[in-house]
Amino acid sequence: MITGAPLILYLALGLFMFTTGVVGVIIRRNPIVVFMCIELMLNSVNLTFLAFARYGLWYQGTTDHGDISIMNGPMMIIFVMAVAAAEVAVGLGIIMTIFRLRQDIDVDDMNLLKG
Amino acid sequence: MDTSPFNIIIAVLLLPLVGSFLQVALGGPVIRSLGVVKGRKAMGWLAVLPILAAFIVGVYVTGQLAQTTSRDFSVTYFDWIKVLAIRIPFELKIDTLSMTMVLVITGVGSLIHLYATGYMAEETDYPRFFSYLNLFIACMLILVLGGNLPMTFIGWEGVGLCSYLLIGFWYKDVANSKAANKAFIVNRVGDWGLTLGMFLLAVSLAINYKSLPVKSDRFLSYDVILPNVLQLFTGPHAWMATVAAILLFVGACGKSAQFPLYLWLPDAMAGPTPVSALIHAATMVTAGVYLLNRVHILFLMSPFASGVVCVIGIFTATFAAIIAFAQTDIKKVLAYSTVSQLGYMFVGCGSGAYWTGMFHVVTHAFFKALLFLGAGAVIYAMSHEQDMRRYGNLRKYIPITFGTMFVAWLAIAGIWPLSGSFSKESIISAALGDQLAAFGGSPVSQICGYVALLVALMTAWYMTRLMAMTFWGPERWRELVPEAHGHDHARHDHDVPHSHAGHGEDIHGFFFTDEEMAVRQASEPHEEHHGLTADHQPKEVPPSMWVPLVILAILSAGAGYYLNQNGLFEHWLYPNGLEIKAAGEPAEIVPGTGLTLLTVSTVAAVLGIFFGFLVTLKGGRYASRIGWLKDLAFNQFYYDKTMMDASVKGGGEFGRALWQGFDVGVIDRIVNGVASIAGGFGSLLRKTQTGFVRGYALLMLAGGLGVLCWLGYALYQQGGGR
Numbered sequence: 138m139i140t141g142a143p144l145i146l147y148l149a150l151g152l153f154m155f156t157t158g159v160v161g162v163i164i165r166r167n168p169i170v171v172f173m174c175i176e177l178m179l180n181s182v183n184l185t186f187l188a189f190a191r192y193g194l195w196y197q198g199t200t201d202h203g204d205i206s207i208m209n210g211p212m213m214i215i216f217v218m219a220v221a222a223a224e225v226a227v228g229l230g231i232i233m234t235i236f237r238l239r240q241d242i243d244v245d246d247m248n249l250l251k252g
Numbered sequence: 253m254d255t256s257p258f259n260i261i262i263a264v265l266l267l268p269l270v271g272s273f274l275q276v277a278l279g280g281p282v283i284r285s286l287g288v289v290k291g292r293k294a295m296g297w298l299a300v301l302p303i304l305a306a307f308i309v310g311v312y313v314t315g316q317l318a319q320t321t322s323r324d325f326s327v328t329y330f331d332w333i334k335v336l337a338i339r340i341p342f343e344l345k346i347d348t349l350s351m352t353m354v355l356v357i358t359g360v361g362s363l364i365h366l367y368a369t370g371y372m373a374e375e376t377d378y379p380r381f382f383s384y385l386n387l388f389i390a391c392m393l394i395l396v397l398g399g400n401l402p403m404t405f406i407g408w409e410g411v412g413l414c415s416y417l418l419i420g421f422w423y424k425d426v427a428n429s430k431a432a433n434k435a436f437i438v439n440r441v442g443d444w445g446l447t448l449g450m451f452l453l454a455v456s457l458a459i460n461y462k463s464l465p466v467k468s469d470r471f472l473s474y475d476v477i478l479p480n481v482l483q484l485f486t487g488p489h490a491w492m493a494t495v496a497a498i499l500l501f502v503g504a505c506g507k508s509a510q511f512p513l514y515l516w517l518p519d520a521m522a523g524p525t526p527v528s529a530l531i532h533a534a535t536m537v538t539a540g541v542y543l544l545n546r547v548h549i550l551f552l553m554s555p556f557a558s559g560v561v562c563v564i565g566i567f568t569a570t571f572a573a574i575i576a577f578a579q580t581d582i583k584k585v586l587a588y589s590t591v592s593q594l595g596y597m598f599v600g601c602g603s604g605a606y607w608t609g610m611f612h613v614v615t616h617a618f619f620k621a622l623l624f625l626g627a628g629a630v631i632y633a634m635s636h637e638q639d640m641r642r643y644g645n646l647r648k649y650i651p652i653t654f655g656t657m658f659v660a661w662l663a664i665a666g667i668w669p670l671s672g673s674f675s676k677e678s679i680i681s682a683a684l685g686d687q688l689a690a691f692g693g694s695p696v697s698q699i700c701g702y703v704a705l706l707v708a709l710m711t712a713w714y715m716t717r718l719m720a721m722t723f724w725g726p727e728r729w730r731e732l733v734p735e736a737h738g739h740d741h742a743r744h745d746h747d748v749p750h751s752h753a754g755h756g757e758d759i760h761g762f763f764f765t766d767e768e769m770a771v772r773q774a775s776e777p778h779e780e781h782h783g784l785t786a787d788h789q790p791k792e793v794p795p796s797m798w799v800p801l802v803i804l805a806i807l808s809a810g811a812g813y814y815l816n817q818n819g820l821f822e823h824w825l826y827p828n829g830l831e832i833k834a835a836g837e838p839a840e841i842v843p844g845t846g847l848t849l850l851t852v853s854t855v856a857a858v859l860g861i862f863f864g865f866l867v868t869l870k871g872g873r874y875a876s877r878i879g880w881l882k883d884l885a886f887n888q889f890y891y892d893k894t895m896m897d898a899s900v901k902g903g904g905e906f907g908r909a910l911w912q913g914f915d916v917g918v919i920d921r922i923v924n925g926v927a928s929i930a931g932g933f934g935s936l937l938r939k940t941q942t943g944f945v946r947g948y949a950l951l952m953l954a955g956g957l958g959v960l961c962w963l964g965y966a967l968y969q970q971g972g973g974r
Contacts, residue, residue, distance in 0.1 A: 159953055162946070162949050163950050163953065164946070244945050244946060245945070245946070247943075247945060248942070248943025249943065250941060250945075251941055251943025
């Protein structure tokens with residue numbers, strides 16, 4: 138028996154966080170904030186994974202191929218966090234380099250890709 | 253069919269080829285180690301022996317062939333080309349036609365090689381010369397022995413190449429290089445016809461494969477083509493025989509120097525004299541006649557093509573004979589007489605008497621090689637002077653040369669019983685009695701026959717002029733003023749092989765600049781510095797040169813009589829007669845008078861000789877009156893100049909017009925237009941690349957949403973709209 142807030146609330150919170158992140162990525166010019174917004178999106182995905190894992194939308198139990206356990210969702214979160222950490226490390230490195238070169242980290246000024 | 257006695261025929265091909273490689277490989281070391289004189293002698297023998305050995309093998313194989321009944325064999329060694337359904341084996345055809353050619357090529361060829369060892373003795377590039385010469389023999393043998401059209405074509409191109417190499421043998425003279433180029437390029441025009449004819453035959457056989465009477469995948473072999481076209485090109489398809497025959501005849505015209513394409517042969521006299529004798533008289537130029545004999549069925553099937561052959565032949569014979577009257581260079585007279593005699597051969601072939609063409613090939617090979625070699629001996633004796641106006645009374649100084657050339661002169665003039673009279677007479681009689689060659693039903697070869705009689709008279713006349721200027725009359729070189737002598741005096745620069753002035757101006761800057769030319773002349777002096785002077789004493793040639801002359805003189809005198817006995821040569825070449833028609837029987841030459849052809853042609857020859865002596869030795873006062881005609885004839889009626897201007901300058905103008913009009917105006921515009929369209933489109937798209945990172949992020953979002961929406965829609969559809 139599952140107690141606590143219903144699944145839809147978790148999903149709504151995830152949606153809200155994801156939207157916030159997307160809007161933040163698009164409208165903010167500070168790369169640090171952009172990064173934070175990306176983290177926000179990743180975390181909203183993590184939350185959704187966890188919620189589905191907790192509420193067991195999928196079949197759980199033993200199959201011919203082994204256990205499909207309740208731990209599938211949390212495992213995905215570990216991967217997401219690892220990738221996010223790596224991404225932040227690289228991203229911050231890039232931001233540091235750009236700052237050293239240009240003394241400025243405004244995203245809109247980085248327009249070398251302009252055709 | 254057991255072909256084992258004939259397997260040895262490959263030796264005929266390989267011997268000259270090996271000889272050629274030996275010259276290349278051993279020439280330098282041998283001459284270095286034995287010294288110049290001994291080394292050249294050794295290399296000379298090494299050049300003569302393979303050809304002689306090939307001749308002996310040829311005689312053996314011919315003997316074997318004569319003992320068989322069918323006299324038509326084919327030896328296949330391996331598959332040369334095998335593509336899809338077409339197979340072209342390396343097959344050698346051994347029949348009377350090819351063996352006749354083999355004997356002429358190797359026999360006359362070995363004599364000329366022997367002569368060349370003496371004639372070229374002062375030449376520094378001795379091994380190079382003989383390697384070309386041996387290679388030429390090998391190529392010519394492939395041409396005549398090849399059992400299919402591609403093999404003949406390989407030989408055909410091979411002799412073209414060797415001819416190019418040998419004409420341009422003294423390549424330091426721009427004039428010689430130009431003559432070589434001219435020969436090569438004009439020959440290409442003929443090869444165009446030959447290749448097209450070859451493809452046409454192969455394709456028409458291939459697409460009619462099911463209805464072929466002789467089914468074989470060797471579409472290009474003569475023994476497959478010829479019986480099949482006999483069935484295929486009949487009824488409504490008869491015009492195909494005409495097309496194929498005329499295309500092949502264009503090839504023959506190129507190689508055998510017939511009218512539209514004869515230009516290269518006179519210029520080819522720039523090569524060393526043995527080359528002129530070997531290539532431009534005895535063998536290579538007869539390739540066209542050989543080809544006509546080989547595919548004669550096609551011509552028999554097409555009266556129109558035969559008519560074309562006849563008319564081109566007789567026109568060339570007449571045209572070249574007129575030009576020969578005005579030439580002053582001894583080799584040029586002989587060159588035009590070669591063109592003229594080749595015209596005769598084509599008249600014979602066009603009249604459907606193919607054996608007469610071959611007969612004249614054989615006898616002409618003897619006496620024309622002899623004339624050329626004799627001319628070479630005269631040139632040798634006269635310090636490489638080729639202008640007949642400097643000769644005179646040479647019979648006292650070089651009696652052997654005179655005696656042999658005397659025989660050749662009477663032979664080509666057609667005096668009975670020397671060989672030329674038989675072959676020429678057989679051609680004329682064939683033309684007079686022929687009904688095959690016709691344009692739209694009206695026969696043409698009778699007229700050709702009568703014109704040929706006239707040309708016989710002209711031949712005797714201009715050959716007498718040559719002999720009289722050379723061997724009779726005053727010793728004109730005695731009148732040379734010391735400072736006036738010079739190679740460039742009274743000559744056209746491109747007429748003069750191997751002379752100092754003959755370097756000529758290189759107007760197109762194609763070969764060397766003036767500075768380079770000067771450096772070359774300074775650093776590499778010519779071997780022959782001696783010019784003809786007034787106190788020159790002509791001396792007889794060495795034995796290596798006069799022995800071939802004597803042998804050829806004997807052949808020139810006797811071969812015609814021997815081969816004509818009881819139609820020996822005709823029955824040897826065509827033992828079963830022709831496939832379609834028998835050669836016509838000559839009637840009385842002028843109906844009702846009882847004059848036979850023999851009488852009339854002998855009278856023509858004697859008249860020609862009489863006029864020749866009369867005009868050349870006594871007729872000085874008429875010279876000024878016909879000067880204009882002489883100029884015209886000397887300049888080949890400006891045909892050569894017109895053709896060269898039209899093709900070289902006109903071709904250049906055409907090319908320039910194409911470049912500036914079509915290439916720049918059309919092609920470049922198309923290419924640049926396509927590029928600018930792409931560029932304009934690109935610069936439109938470029939505007940979307942703002943460099944504005946957040947904009948890209950928004951686009952990614954839109955794209956992601958789009959994909960999601962599409963996925964959702966697809967799932968909705970999958971779920972049956974629920």
